[in-house]
Amino acid sequence: MINFNGKLQSSTSLFLNHENRGLRYGDALFETLRVVNSKVFFWEEHYLRLMASMRILRMEIPMAFTMEYLEKEILKTIEANALGNKAVRVRLSVYREPGGLYLPESRGVEYIVETKPLESPFYTLNAEEYGVELFKDHWVNSGLLSTLKTSSRLVNILAGIYAEENGYDNTLLLNEKKNVIEAINGNVFLVKGNTIKTPPVNDGCINGILRKQLTKIISKLEGYALEEASISPFELQKADELFITNVITGIRPVTRYRKKQFHTEVSRDLLGKLNLQVRLGG
Known part of the structure; x- marks a missing residue:
């Protein structure tokens, strides 16, 4: 129904x-x-x-x-x-x-x-192999309209087809400045040392609900520093971790980008804190 x-x-x-x-x-x-x-x-x-x-x-x-x-x-x-x-x-x-x-x-x-x-009432961490690549055929224009969840998702659709045709689990979308803004189905977070970085909304990424929840959680943790700043594709090779977020899957760690292998320790830590926040009512 x-x-x-x-x-x-x-x-x-x-x-x-x-x-x-x-x-x-x-x-x-x-x-x-x-x-x-x-x-x-x-x-x-x-x-x-x-x-x-x-x-x-x-x-x-x-x-x-x-x-x-x-x-x-x-x-x-x-x-x-x-x-x-x-x-x-x-x-x-x-x-x-x-x-x-x-x-x-x-x-x-x-x-x-x-x-x-859905299968599970809780957010669970799927640490299976999950590879991504940049989608360069088309980009998302930075600006207010790109931050809205409209039904016009042609770039996401073409990026999904590209990923399937080339054996990737997901792709990373770029804006007109060639900065990484998001994945096909969620916001992106990059971890380097104790700094967790995510693109600012004005770069053109979706103003994600779980993105907002995680930035709140991270900003209150003593062990991490949160940075909302543009992410260059060159930073991906130097990152320790990379993960994708949305309200359905929670946190999805990326394990591979080209020859780069990523860890999942921060993803696991944040997922536990996210589930705790959900149980406590947000």
Whole structure:
């Protein structure tokens, strides 16, 4: 079952048409949520990011779009799929109402809630071999729009195809200044000594929810120094560790970049602290 504008429908039902603006123009946003035992992880942060993104895209925010309302609709959809006591991946998509060409006829929005079960209720560390490479065919322009989770993800799609065709598990995306900004599916953190570095949002990386949580955690730890600064591809060869973050997998260590092999000690340490924060309620 999916939730389309508050109404539960079969996932095989035909409820969208050719005028959908997300399909036509990528005029849509989405949030990917992790829900465990009907608790939405970092829900306030997701909600605030969605509201800020809708304002930036000049979408009209319905009066009903409160934190409480959207959370209720998310949990209703989870219950309809008999996943209330499970770990669940939720996609909340918001797109502008149909009509118009580049200039929309309406600023109003519609939404869809989709669910998919996850294997584990906890963030676990997968230390299996995981190799990455730079994706150089296209870059992400630094700027405000690149930080939003819009449905226009062509660079990510092409990077995923490139990774599959060339035997990599992921690729690292570059901006127009040739700095590393993120992976296909998450933010990037680089470890050198006791310094943990991640690209600043104004380099063009997604303003990730787990990125925000980890920067909070790291900034409070005495053993590490956090640095938000541009990352050159040349720094990858000198790093001790490299890992990718998102709210679904948590922390995914990279083990190999070209001939460089990475450790996973810091990833393990931070993952334990992240799970503790989740158990304590954020």
